[in-house]
Amino acid sequence: MKVVIIGSGNVATVLARLFKKKNHEIVQVVSRELAHAKLLADEMGCSFTDNEGVIDTSAELYLVAVSDSALYSLNNSVHLGKKLVLHTAGSVSKDVLKDISVNYGVLYPLQSLRKELEPFGDIPFLIDGNTEETQTIIKDFAKTFSGNVCKSSDEERLKLHVAAVVVSNFTNHLYAMAEEFCNKENIDFKLLVPLIKETAQRTSNQSPANMQTGPAVRNDVFTLDKHLQLLANYPKLKYIYLKLTDSIVNS
């Protein structure tokens, strides 16, 4: 397919690379910051413009990978007739695109993507379209670069996004807090990596509810008390520690 990419951040960049690898042609990158559009366009070997510029109308597909809030104001400036327009957001209805084109849908990568990193394995995609025909086109397109494509309604995608935030964004935030604690206490955070991997790996064949270990589930009050004393100088981490301990004890 001939594709115009709107946006130039993490998802725009990772998906543009994926499309190109599978011989789809990126014909233009459009982004709010011209310099950001140029960076991705140079990598793709295509033209570029900013939001004030003219969008190339020769493409078959328009991928809009911008921040969720920017999606809501897109219909003030972008109108693409019958062209297929897709967004990539977990928590935004496909209908946010209904005034932009008569053919629209969603191509949501259910994975944490960073443009400086090679994506890990096959990226799962949740797709949706405003008509049966559009859905089929999106599904066939997605299958050219992923072996894990499934149809998901706005409501299902929203629920999965909530769960995704908990398992990925929240755990990563906990890693970041633990790393800061380790650095300040002069201990090596990397020693924890096998533990992080083991805990994540178990979720593929065990229910996490049955796999809980640690002082909270054992109700080891003396250990919990020692930990809280050590965390006296880390009020934010202590707060989270107490909240999660309470959640584990009462689950």
Ligand SMILES: NC(=O)c1ccc[n+]([C@@H]2O[C@H](COP(=O)([O-])OP(=O)(O)OC[C@H]3O[C@@H](n4cnc5c(N)ncnc54)[C@H](OP(=O)(O)O)[C@@H]3O)[C@@H](O)[C@H]2O)c1
């Ligand atoms: N990253 C992920 O792991 C991930 C996974 C699945 C889905 N998503 C979804 O994919 C979409 C893009 O996420 P991302 O991670 O790629 O974000 P990102 O790296 O922060 O990039 C955001 C993009 O949106 C543009 N933008 C921001 N505010 C704008 C505005 N007010 N008007 C016009 N353009 C604006 C930026 O353009 P400039 O740089 O030119 O300013 C940039 O290209 C979001 O809907 C997100 O929920 C993200």
